[in-house]
Amino acid sequence: GSGITDAVLSAMFDPFFSTKEVKKGSGLGLPMVHGTMHGYKGHILVESRTDEGAAFRLLFPVKREN
Numbered sequence: 001g002s003g004i005t006d007a008v009l010s011a012m013f014d015p016f017f018s019t020k021e022v023k024k025g026s027g028l029g030l031p032m033v034h035g036t037m038h039g040y041k042g043h044i045l046v047e048s049r050t051d052e053g054a055a056f057r058l059l060f061p062v063k064r065e066n
Helices: 029-039
Strands: 043-049 053-059
Touching: 029 043, 029 053
Parallel strands: none
Antiparallel strands: 043 053
16 A cells, blocks of 8 residues: 555544545444454554555453463
């Protein structure tokens, strides 16, 4: 891809934010993933460079048994 602009990076996890045309998306996908990950004590890391693309890393907690 072409990467994610700083303006989009700062809002992409906000509910109802979308870069799609009207009626082409609800803007709830990333906020739902974000909420689910944080609900399970996980994290989402996003790295993006203009004209080089973006990478998402989902960090899941590990349950350790005694």
